[in-house]
Amino acid sequence: MTVLIIGGAYQGKKELAKKLFNLDDNDFIGRDSKAVYNLHEYIKTNNITDVSNFANSLKDKIIICNEIGCGVIPLDKKLDDWREITGRVCCEIASFADIVIRVIAGVPQFIKGRI
Amino acid sequence: MKIIITGGSASGKSANAEKIICKYAKNKLYLATMQPFGQAAQKRIERHLNLRQGKDFDTEECFTNLADFRPKKQYDGILLECISNLLANEMFSPDGIGFDNAINHILQGINNLEKYCKVLVIVTSEIFSDGETYPYETMQYCKLLGQINQILFNLSDMAVESVCGILLQHKGDNLL
Numbered sequence: 001m002t003v004l005i006i007g008g009a010y011q012g013k014k015e016l017a018k019k020l021f022n023l024d025d026n027d028f029i030g031r032d033s034k035a036v037y038n039l040h041e042y043i044k045t046n047n048i049t050d051v052s053n054f055a056n057s058l059k060d061k062i063i064i065c066n067e068i069g070c071g072v073i074p075l076d077k078k079l080d081d082w083r084e085i086t087g088r089v090c091c092e093i094a095s096f097a098d099i100v101i102r103v104i105a106g107v108p109q110f111i112k113g114r115i
Numbered sequence: 116m117k118i119i120i121t122g123g124s125a126s127g128k129s130a131n132a133e134k135i136i137c138k139y140a141k142n143k144l145y146l147a148t149m150q151p152f153g154q155a156a157q158k159r160i161e162r163h164l165n166l167r168q169g170k171d172f173d174t175e176e177c178f179t180n181l182a183d184f185r186p187k188k189q190y191d192g193i194l195l196e197c198i199s200n201l202l203a204n205e206m207f208s209p210d211g212i213g214f215d216n217a218i219n220h221i222l223q224g225i226n227n228l229e230k231y232c233k234v235l236v237i238v239t240s241e242i243f244s245d246g247e248t249y250p251y252e253t254m255q256y257c258k259l260l261g262q263i264n265q266i267l268f269n270l271s272d273m274a275v276e277s278v279c280g281i282l283l284q285h286k287g288d289n290l291l
Contacts, residue, residue, distance in 0.1 A: 006279060008244065067278075069123030071245025072253060080155065087125020087279075094279035102278060111281045 002097040003062040006090060012106035013064050020101075020108070020115060021062055039065035040086045048085050055092035065090055067102075117229070119237045119271040120282075121264065123244075127280030129163055132194055132238050135291065137170060139234045140192025145172040146184075146228070148200040150208070163196070177201075179210045181224020190232040195225075197238035198267070202260055207252070214255055218263050225267070239264050241276070 003021065005013050014037055017023055027034040036042070036058060048054045069087045074080045094100045099113035118135060122128040136143055145167060149156055167174070172194070177184045181201065186193070195201075201221055205211040212220045229235055243261055248254070268274045273287030282291065 004279065067123065067244075069125055070241040070243065071123075071247065072242050072249060072257065073124065077155065084125045087123065087127075091125065091127045091280035094281055100279060100281060111278060111283060 002059055003099045004090065004093045004097045005064045005101045005103060006067050007103035009066050011103045013103045016103055016106060016108055017062055017064055035062040037064050039063055040068055043086050043089060044082050051085065051088045051092055055089050058093060063093060116234050117271045118273045119239060119267050120275050120277060121239045121241050122277035123241045126277045128238050128277045129166060129196060131277045131282055132196065132236050133167065133170060136192045136194045136234065136236045142190050143172055143192040143194065144186055144190045145174045146193055146195045147174065147176045148178060148197060148204065150178050150204060178204045179208060181221060182227045184227060186231045192234040192236065193228055193232040194236045195228060195238065197240060198263060199240040199260055202263065203256065206256060218259055221263060222266065237267060239267065
């Protein structure tokens, strides 16, 4: 099962993921981990050339990513690209995810699927 | 009927706007507002062109003075993409009307477009949540876009937000 959890920074996304899917901190560690935390940070520091391939590599995981696209378009091209790729990756994951949750102040809104 | 769709960068707004208009209109016009300056704009325009391929849109451009725009014919649907570009053009480009009258000018433009179609789909942007402070001109731009979005949501029959490509209904019946 693929789950995408999005929301602004500091909204309790990780705590919610732990509670809903019985995860502990170890589940977020390592290449074959059950869950991925701060996907936007990973995208910032890694060169993603193929959005679709990258998104597919995250199938069957619980993925947590900040929403970073709702601001003024940055003048710095690198930051602009980062927002663009993060958005596209999230659209791609959401298209095949079983569940997509948007978290606001710790409260989950199920925008696709249900538990 | 007026439908407005908003969302952040790369949130799937365009793809969803096309899906909506294809559902309601056979004979349709894509009205582009992005001025093709710079590499980033070129890249975005190219992406949108690819997205529209095979969907049978007429395409025209209008960068400013939407109120004076005359489509070549009557359409079932017009997709206007997007208010954020149109506002930037009106505020900052040499042909624009300037800060003070930008909102009214664009609203007159929307009224004008409605005369030429049965369904008008309008794309706008969410740019309001980064908590940053920018120079005066940019802050004015954010403020005016916020204001015009409020007016357009109010005037629309249906208002939706695209989040990761998923449409969240904010106003009206689910028309999809």
